[in-house]
């Protein structure tokens with residue numbers, strides 16, 4: 181079965197504000213999955229959506245530095 185990268189799209193603090201954001205990412209078999217940390221439905225990001233699109237959808241205000249880390253080496257300029 182194909183596997184894809186899934187990413188949590190939760191915005192804002194979770195876990196009674198113990199974490200400022202979730203940022204959970206994991207590779208799963210194709211299907212419907214939920215975040216084990218916060219319970220939010222995970223968005224498949226490795227096919228179709230790019231990381232930057234996911235960030236725009238779910239985390240517009242966060243993780244600019246993380247995005248740079250994730251796309252290191254693949255940035256076109």
Ligand SMILES: [Zn+2]
Pocket residue numbers: 188189190202203204215216217218219220
């Ligand atoms: Zn989550």
